[in-house]
Amino acid sequence: MDAHLIQLDQDHPGFRDPAYRVRRDAIARLALSHRAGEPPPQVAYLPEEHQVWSGVLEALAPLHARYACRSFLEGWPKLQFEPARIPQLSEVSARLKQLTGFSYEPVAGLMSPREFMERLAARTFLATQYMRHPSAPLYTPEPDVIHELVGHAPSLSDPRYARVNALFGEATAAVTDDATIQELIRTYWFCLEFGLVREGGEVKAVGAGLLSSFGELGRFERESTLLPFELQRIAQTPFDPTQYQATLFVAPSEEALLGSLTGWLEGLASG
Numbered sequence: 606m607d608a609h610l611i612q613l614d615q616d617h618p619g620f621r622d623p624a625y626r627v628r629r630d631a632i633a634r635l636a637l638s639h640r641a642g643e644p645p646p647q648v649a650y651l652p653e654e655h656q657v658w659s660g661v662l663e664a665l666a667p668l669h670a671r672y673a674c675r676s677f678l679e680g681w682p683k684l685q686f687e688p689a690r691i692p693q694l695s696e697v698s699a700r701l702k703q704l705t706g707f708s709y710e711p712v713a714g715l716m717s718p719r720e721f722m723e724r725l726a727a728r729t730f731l732a733t734q735y736m737r738h739p740s741a742p743l744y745t746p747e748p749d750v751i752h753e754l755v756g757h758a759p760s761l762s763d764p765r766y767a768r769v770n771a772l773f774g775e776a777t778a779a780v781t782d783d784a785t786i787q788e789l790i791r792t793y794w795f796c797l798e799f800g801l802v803r804e805g806g807e808v809k810a811v812g813a814g815l816l817s818s819f820g821e822l823g824r825f826e827r828e829s830t831l832l833p834f835e836l837q838r839i840a841q842t843p844f845d846p847t848q849y850q851a852t853l854f855v856a857p858s859e860e861a862l863l864g865s866l867t868g869w870l871e872g873l874a875s876g
């Protein structure tokens with residue numbers, strides 16, 4: 606019936622909103638017109654999109670104070686996010702480039718996890734630029750600009766996490782069998798998207814999926830099964846990106862998490 610560039614599921618909050626569908630397509634076209642090596646294109650965000658950004662940041666602030674790990678809280682002020690304005694990917698990218706050599710590159714929509722991970726080797730982080738639908742500001746079924754910036758930028762500003770991200774890319778490029786690629790994808794998911802650590806007797810979030818989701822951050826402690834961090838097990842655990850995560854893994858500390866990941870990934874990357 607329609608020919609949208611970006612397909613949305615029928616249960617997507619924006620599925621029946623023609624203006625939102627047009628907007629998504631326009632932002633996707635911007636990404637498609639991007640040339641590698643150039644800064645991400647400027648998006649002229651609408652007042653209602655800035656409002657969603659403000660509302661989500663406001664809702665997340667007390668949850669970050671309660672649940673965000675130390676490195677996230679240290680990285681946050683370096684990014685200089687303003688509560689009333691969605692930052693351009695290009696601005697945050699320039700800041701990260703100075704801090705850790707990472708830069709954002711725009712993508713039109715979902716890509717394969719393998720493609721995403723391979724680009725990390727050159728410290729390129731593929732990111733979307735659209736905003737979630739305003740009818741469901743605290744929830745998004747797909748990664749949007751809030752997820753990419755609020756969730757990932759603080760850790761990409763930390764040289765230790767930047768290195769681990771790059772190592773995921775190097776390991777993905779070095780291994781050839783699909784089973785190991787799957788292990789890498791699952792480990793990225795359970796550590797860098799949904800990882801938890803202990804900090805001063807409390808459980809804190811490290812993962813970008815948790816730190817950018819009001820819903821997940823508010824519920825995981827009560828409703829997810831928290832298991833001790835065990836790399837072998839994590840690598841074998843499947844996940845469903847469309848649901849709240851039923852199982853999460855808690856590392857003894859950020860240092861322990863980074864240490865285990867670095868050792869494993871370096872081994873894979875060097876063949």
Ligand SMILES: [Fe+2]
Pocket residue numbers: 748752756757798813814
């Ligand atoms: Fe992510």
